[in-house]
Structure formats: structure tokens, C-alpha cells
Amino acid sequence: MSYEKSLEILKSHLNPYEKIEKIALTQCLGRILAQEIKAPKNHPEFKTSAMDGYALKFEDQSKALTLLGSTPAGTMPQFCIKEAQCVKTFTGSLMSEGSDTLVPVENVEIKGNQICVKEAVKKGFAVREIGENYKEGEILLKKGTKLDYSEIALLAELGFFHISVFIKPVVGILSSGNEIKDLGETLENPAQIRSSNHIALANLAQKLVCKSVVFPLLKDDEKQSKKALENALESCDILITTGGVSMGDFDFLKKAVREYAIIIDKVDIKPGRHIKIASFKNKFIVALPGFPYSAMVMFNLYVREILNFWLLQKKDYICQAFLCDSYMKKTPYLEFVACNIYFENGRILANLKGKKDGSSAIINNLNHKSALMMVPKECTSLKDGDLVDIIFMP
Amino acid sequence: MSYEKSLEILKSHLNPYEKIEKIALTQCLGRILAQEIKAPKNHPEFKTSAMDGYALKFEDQSKALTLLGSTPAGTMPQFCIKEAQCVKTFTGSLMSEGSDTLVPVENVEIKGNQICVKEAVKKGFAVREIGENYKEGEILLKKGTKLDYSEIALLAELGFFHISVFIKPVVGILSSGNEIKDLGETLENPAQIRSSNHIALANLAQKLVCKSVVFPLLKDDEKQSKKALENALESCDILITTGGVSMGDFDFLKKAVREYAIIIDKVDIKPGRHIKIASFKNKFIVALPGFPYSAMVMFNLYVREILNFWLLQKKDYICQAFLCDSYMKKTPYLEFVACNIYFENGRILANLKGKKDGSSAIINNLNHKSALMMVPKECTSLKDGDLVDIIFMP
CATH class of the missing domain: 3.90.105.10 (Molybdopterin biosynthesis moea protein, domain 2)
Known part of the structure; x- marks a missing residue:
């Protein structure tokens, strides 16, 4: 597919x-x-002063002006301005009736109860119009x-x-594998590894405005897998499983997921070819590979797609970049390749420096400023300067 | 300055x-x-299989191979592989001693206790080397x-x-102004406005990994301003005030801030020219203008600079974009102009569509995908196609 x-x-x-x-x-x-x-x-609802100064009629700027009083911010104007009159008006204060222009304090000279404008301003200066920000x-x-x-x-x-x-959709994470130990557990032999998928996926889900629920690690056991899947599904909108979906003899999770209505079973992409998605009462089970990098990429491609639809988010995290490296394609599939993104002279650039092929560790591949480069199925290689499609991670 | x-x-x-x-x-x-x-x-600490398949010696692929047993993931290998022998090995399992290559299950034919490789692989195939992800x-x-x-x-x-x-630095926010009412308070007349600065600044601070403390709104009163500033400063690392710093008769906050060691007093920039920064026992008071847009921009220019230093963050939110509009400069100062940023054909583009000049509302100017375009002091205008410096907001 x-x-x-x-x-x-x-x-x-x-x-x-x-x-x-x-x-x-x-x-x-x-x-x-x-x-x-x-x-x-409307906002502002009335004409408002944008500076500290004197509200007056534009055509009166050459006259000696009588100061009627002031309108401190937050109070209603008390005066109606007639010819050769002005009112001291502060930033954020309403303009007095009859005025159309505000002359800043710096532009006037004060003589007792009169002011003279030393430097005239244009009509409507420093007056914020009704509805300037938004209209009713x-x-x-x-x-x-x-x-x-x-x-x-x-x-x-x-x-x-x-x-x-x-409400934040609940994303449950059910990691499986006999070789996996949880945070704080002791490794019994060097063949065991510590689970990092569940915590990475939980954090990814949180970044996409979800609540994450991490279920206890699952051993490779057929009966347990079935029961755990059933229970976990009750508590979440999307249940993500990791591991147990490829070609191994111990991939019991695959069997358990297959008891639900599978809508997607293997896709011609790399990584994550063995992905399975089942749908059940408007909930989804997304069975991801156990390799952390693959799991993160698949989350971004499929779980994010579900969340985009549910939470009305645009798919605005895809754009194009200029590749600053060459790339030889390794599979006949559509490939999602980790790359670094940087901005230079108004251009978006991508390179592959430090990115490790097929690595299980996600730190080098998906750290800050990383993205996924999409290498089309029919493409065999990419060269320096090519414009490529990239997908930003959440 | x-x-x-x-x-x-x-x-x-x-x-x-x-x-x-x-x-x-x-x-x-x-x-x-x-x-x-x-x-x-090292990670991996030992050679590990990247797929489900058979661990064997590379040069034995043309021979009929005796299957010694299997190494489930999480268990230590039990066998030492000699000529014409293999061990079934799963994704994530350790490679058995004596093996150097993994042939995937899809590539072999099984005949009782023997396997034949139908499709050979290159030396080291699907073997994750010691330290492949990182070295000790x-x-x-x-x-x-x-x-x-x-x-x-x-x-x-x-x-x-x-x-x-x-520890998250504590950023306190002290907003002032007689015209300002808080969330949930009733406006008494149309000259009053609801404070939005304090909540916007609190959220900005949170986005920069700070804890925000919002202090009660301050009226324009000299004695109260001084006391409130003193008390607030005790509870935070950076105290931001908004309003009360320009040329108005009621700008008492300015006077209160001036009782501390002012290190910056007015800068030749727009917006936010009246900014004042005081330093006190490794704490800072940053007095921002009352206009929301100006306050947000100033936060980004100065408060963020302090936080970058304290939290060892790089100033990596500045880059260049191609302007797709013309711009006439309005002041002799360095201007920070709100713009929209979008990515197209590998280029970073900026335009000014929908951006309101001198607006007090920040929603149009600093919504999602907005940035600040820096227009240098000596520049008088910018034209379509010009490469401009832009600053991304947090």
C-alpha cells in the first residue's frame, strides 16, 4: 500500500x-x-489618544489655544472642544468631542492657561480611529x-x-518487548535495554495537545498482549503500541492488534513499513515498530494526521528546502530521512550531517532543528542543491 | 542610546x-x-541485530547452514557460531559470537534443522556495530x-x-494604569479597558521556561507605585512593569523605577522608545510601555536577552527573509515591524498583510507565524525582494 x-x-x-x-x-x-x-x-469603541498631548482641531494649530482641562486615562471626557481650545489628553484616553488631532506634549509651549503649537502635526495625528483594531x-x-x-x-x-x-485527546502508549526494562529498573544482562519509546511518545503526544497515559511495559506473551490491549483501549482515544509488529516469532502484539478491524497493514515506506492501524468505535490502535526513530517518524505521519483532523489543525508543517548534501536511496520505498534544517540568507537549507542511518537512537536524528526529508518512491538519488519536501516534527 | x-x-x-x-x-x-x-x-554495548533473521558468517551464505538455536531479544546469546552454522536472531537481540552478518528471514529457506540463503546480503548486513549510536x-x-x-x-x-x-526564573508582571480593569471586573465607563498585557506577558514568560507571577493591577499613584514595586521585586528575578513610563503627568511608575539603579533609559527604537531597565542585586526591573504590541516586542528584545544569558540559550531565533512588500520608514529609529512569515519553494518570505501600524491590539500583529522585521536606523525604505533581518517571537 x-x-x-x-x-x-x-x-x-x-x-x-x-x-x-x-x-x-x-x-x-x-x-x-x-x-x-x-x-x-468596535475596538477602540471611541476615538482614543495614542500619545500624551493636547486634543484640538487640526486647523487651530497656528492659534493660541485655551486649555480647558484634562482627560486622564480611564475617565470620560468632560469638555467639548470649540475653536482655539484644547484638552490635555493622555495615552489611552478618549479624545474630547470636537477634537480631531492630538499634538504631542513635546510639540507645544505652555504659557499659563494657554498653549502654542511649536511644531504642527498632520490631521488625525496620534488619534486611534473607532474600530482600528477590529470592527463589531x-x-x-x-x-x-x-x-x-x-x-x-x-x-x-x-x-x-x-x-x-x-479536551485533550488521550493517547495511550503500550510498549512491548522482553528485552525492555522501565525507568528505574535494574538491567539483568547486557542484552536488555531501557525503554525510551514510551516516554518519547508520551512527550510527543503532549506537544500535540494530548494527555498521555503510559501503560505498564508488556512482555512478549500472546494472552497478556490481548488482555493488555483490550484494557488499555478503554482508557484512551488513540492507543499506540510499540514493538512486536515485524517478522519475529515473538511478535504477539501483531496478533492481538489483528483481532480489531485493521484498516492499514504495511505501507511502502521506510522506516515503519510494518505499521498497522486498527479502528474501533472511533478509537484507533496504531501499532508502531520498536525502534525509537521509526516509532517517532510513524507517530508524526499517522497519529498526527488523526489529531490534525480531530483538533482542526492545518498540515502546515510541511515545506521545501534546498538539500546541501547528496543522498543515495537505499530502498524502493518512499523514505523519510532525518535531516538538519537551518536558515541562511533567506533560504531553508537541509543537510544530513551527523544523521545516522537506521539508528535506533533518536537523539542524533530528531534533536532540536531536525526534520524529515521525504524521498519519493520513484527517486533513486538526490544531489546537492535539489529542492526537497521536508516535514517538521512537532 | x-x-x-x-x-x-x-x-x-x-x-x-x-x-x-x-x-x-x-x-x-x-x-x-x-x-x-x-x-x-558504548551504545550498543555489543553487536546487535537490526532485523529478524539468522546470524552467520558472511562467507557461509552459499552453504547449507545448521541452525543451532535462537537468541530472543533480551537474552544472552548461548552459541558460538562456527563454519556453516547459524542462530535465529531477533530485532534488538545480541549477535552470537563468531557471526558477522544477519540474513533476514525473508531471504532464507528452511529445511528441517538447516537453512539455505536464497538471497545473499553484504558483509555486516543488519548488524548494529558497537558504539554505533554513541561511544563511551x-x-x-x-x-x-x-x-x-x-x-x-x-x-x-x-x-x-x-x-x-x-529552576524556572520568576518573572513578575506589574501592570499599571487607572484606565485598566482586570479579568472578570466590570468596566465602569467606555474609557476603561481590560488589561491584556499582564496575561500575555505571563504566557510569554512561561513559553521561555519561566514561572510567571501576576501582581494586582496598580493605579496611577506615586506612593502605591513605590511600595508595590518594592514588594513585587522581592518575589521575582525579573520584574516587568507595563504603562506609566512615557510623558504623562500620571506616569508615577517611571519615578518609582528611577529609585533603583537605572542602567538603560530610553533607546532609539520603535516601538518601546521609553523603555527603562534597572538592575538591583542580580535582579532586573524592566519598565515596558503600556501598549500591548510595544510591550510584547520589548519583552522579546530585552527580557529574552536576560533569559538567554541565564539559561544558556542561543539567540537562534534571528534569520533573514525576503520581503514581499514595500515599507516606508516612519521614524529615524531602528524599527521592529510585525510581519507574516511563510515558507515557499525553499525560501523564507515576509509580508506585511493585515499588520496594523501602531495598533494597540497584538492579535493581528503577533499571531501564529508572525515575526518582527528589523528596519535599520539608517534605512529609509524597503522594497519588494529585499533581504531583511527577522526575529521570531517565542
């Missing part, structure tokens, strides 16, 4: 995710908005917006205190 | 930040490592590394459970 076909099948099994909760604005950094936000009124009824934030500091500031300004966001 | 000079002065007042805590590996996503991590041994004593993570999923996976693999990270 081709990668494109596998995505098509996956998408055909996706249903909208409608789990919504209301949380305090002070707690919603990075969460996904589940409501649309419209401007309830304007859609300010769409459903699916990731709430960053600027969106949160807007919601505060609008007076929101509670916001509807998507 | 020029921007360059102001940074130079700021840097001359910076001392190393040495607050370190030990936290569980499961809690350290996004935290900054405060120790160096070296590889305690190699520096794997430097102090100051931001812990992402791949670094966390590595630490798990190495057997770390507790990690030394920098």
Missing part, C-alpha cells in the same frame, strides 16, 4: 472529535479553541485556533474568563 | 544564574538541562540543552530518572 493510499484510508475512518471543556483563560496556553470568537463591539461582528478567532499569548491577550481584552477548548 | 549599546550595557550587568533543581524525567519536557550528560558506555565518554547533551522528546528518550535509555535542570 502506498503512503498516499494509507492516508486516504485513514481519513475515511475519521469522525469529528467533539469533546469540549471550559477552562480558565489563565490556564489555556497552547490549548485548541473549540468556539468561534466574534468582536462584540468581525470573526477574530476561528474554532481550531491554537491559543498563544496574543490570542489569550485578545480574549482577556474582550472580557472572556472561561473559554471552550477541545 | 542605540539598540546595540543598550544590549551591551545590559550584558555587562548580567551574572550567571545558578539556581538548579532536580526533577523527574517524566516532568521535564521543555525544561533546560543544568548538567552535562556523557555516555557511560562522548558528550551527549550540553548544559543549557532544552529537553525535548528526543533528549528525554536518550536520558531514559541511559537510565537517568532524576535530572538537574535550571
